[in-house]
Amino acid sequence: MNVLAHRLAVPLDEAALAARLLDGFRAGSLDPLGGVTRPAWSALESACHRLWAEAGEAHGLARHVDAVGNCWLAPPGLGDAPAMATGSHLDSVPQGGNFDGAAGTVAGLLCALRAARDGIPLRAVALRGEESPWFGAPYVGTRAAFGALEPAELATPRRDSGLTLAQHIAEQGGDARAAGAGVALPEIQRTTMFWELHIEQGPVLLDRDLPAAAVSAVRGHIRFPRARCLGEAGHSGVVPRHLRRDPAMAVAELLMDLDGIWARSLQEGNDLVVTAGLVMTEAEASTATRIPAEVRFALDIRSANADVLDGMRGFLARRCADIGRSRGVEFTLGTRVEAAPIRLDAAGHDAIQAALATPYSTVSGAGHDAAEFARRGTPAAMVFVRNAHGSHNPREAMEVSDLMLGVEAMYAAIRARA
Numbered sequence: 001m002n003v004l005a006h007r008l009a010v011p012l013d014e015a016a017l018a019a020r021l022l023d024g025f026r027a028g029s030l031d032p033l034g035g036v037t038r039p040a041w042s043a044l045e046s047a048c049h050r051l052w053a054e055a056g057e058a059h060g061l062a063r064h065v066d067a068v069g070n071c072w073l074a075p076p077g078l079g080d081a082p083a084m085a086t087g088s089h090l091d092s093v094p095q096g097g098n099f100d101g102a103a104g105t106v107a108g109l110l111c112a113l114r115a116a117r118d119g120i121p122l123r124a125v126a127l128r129g130e131e132s133p134w135f136g137a138p139y140v141g142t143r144a145a146f147g148a149l150e151p152a153e154l155a156t157p158r159r160d161s162g163l164t165l166a167q168h169i170a171e172q173g174g175d176a177r178a179a180g181a182g183v184a185l186p187e188i189q190r191t192t193m194f195w196e197l198h199i200e201q202g203p204v205l206l207d208r209d210l211p212a213a214a215v216s217a218v219r220g221h222i223r224f225p226r227a228r229c230l231g232e233a234g235h236s237g238v239v240p241r242h243l244r245r246d247p248a249m250a251v252a253e254l255l256m257d258l259d260g261i262w263a264r265s266l267q268e269g270n271d272l273v274v275t276a277g278l279v280m281t282e283a284e285a286s287t288a289t290r291i292p293a294e295v296r297f298a299l300d301i302r303s304a305n306a307d308v309l310d311g312m313r314g315f316l317a318r319r320c321a322d323i324g325r326s327r328g329v330e331f332t333l334g335t336r337v338e339a340a341p342i343r344l345d346a347a348g349h350d351a352i353q354a355a356l357a358t359p360y361s362t363v364s365g366a367g368h369d370a371a372e373f374a375r376r377g378t379p380a381a382m383v384f385v386r387n388a389h390g391s392h393n394p395r396e397a398m399e400v401s402d403l404m405l406g407v408e409a410m411y412a413a414i415r416a417r418a
């Protein structure tokens with residue numbers, strides 16, 4: 001029996017290893033202000049990459065760090081052969097939770113160990129910098145591995161250090177030129193499919209009493225961060241209704257119309273979420289006795305279905321025109337930010353769903369590294385694991401037993417695919 005076979009033959013307490021790694025990540029990155037803080041391309045993030053990689057090496061996997069600092073683990077015999085990969089990111093938002101990203105790296109490691117045991121070609125990867133607070137943009141580690149970072153991004157300073165992304169990549173031993181070379185690193189080119197386990201960032205699995213679910217798509221969005229409705233200021237006590245041009249009532253009508261079509265759309269079985277995260281009259285001039293002259297508001301409309309988004313775009317335009325006419329106000333929606341929904345791999349989704357033996361599957365309302373792989377042409381599949389209190393906050397709460405069920409399902413799907 002060679003050394004590798006011997007190491008792989010040692011029975012592994014997967015749940016204990018998962019708990020030990022998650023505790024290790026947490027202990028290394030506690031924030032004095034609460035939660036955990038692991039900045040992208042920080043020494044803390046690197047230390048967590050090392051902890052993760054050493055656990056893989058202890059069980060016979062070989063470590064390899066790519067040119068931008070993502071850490072890969074593979075069975076030693078795999079070499080440069082094409083193979084599927086699984087993992088997630090190890091950075092966190094400032095004062096975040098311990099499981100967003102980290103759970104997926106642990107799941108990736110466990111799947112890679114199982115795959116090595118079963119002779120299935122599979123790499124695990126701990127990615128860098130997925131969270132947007134650090135450099136003002138998301139999926140930086142994945143996009144860097146695709147060679148897709150713009151020069152302006154590489155020159156962006158990190159919010160806490162003032163050093164640029166290029167400087168941080170170099171500081172952690174990487175090559176910033178590779179991150180913006182316009183060509184994917186070899187590690188990406190030999191990745192035939194990407195699998196990611198991630199904590200659910202909303203309350204649905206908890207509400208449905210399900211430990212895990214397959215993810216079919218990542219929602220796209222239409223967003224208007226700086227919309228305005230212009231009317232005319234006036235005395236609240238004297239201007240009669242038919243002579244008013246009240247933007248507050250107009251925006252309220254628009255929002256209720258959006259809420260109504262949202263409810264109808266759900267009844268028809270569509271996926272849709274609508275948020276007005278900012279609604280305000282003029283901060284300085286507004287009083288209880290003044291009809292406001294202007295309301296500033298923001299809209300964020302998301303769906304996993306591009307046709308639904310198209311329908312909402314048309315509905316919004318028509319209602320703004322109609323309400324503008326009937327109320328004598330003018331809507332200017334301003335800059336529009338759009339992203340198309342991303343379909344994840346259907347066969348991968350179905351295999352995860354079959355392994356979980358539940359008819360329920362979900363969509364992701366937030367972006368993920370897996371979605372970025374899919375968007376750039378590498379098939380990707382995801383599984384969500386139940387988690388309380390959302391994410392990006394210190395109260396994230398995932399049970400290791402749920403994580404293990406997610407690992408079980410994802411590995412069953414990987415094995416079926418291989």
Ligand SMILES: [Zn+2]
Nearest residue numbers: 100101130198
């Ligand atoms: Zn994440």
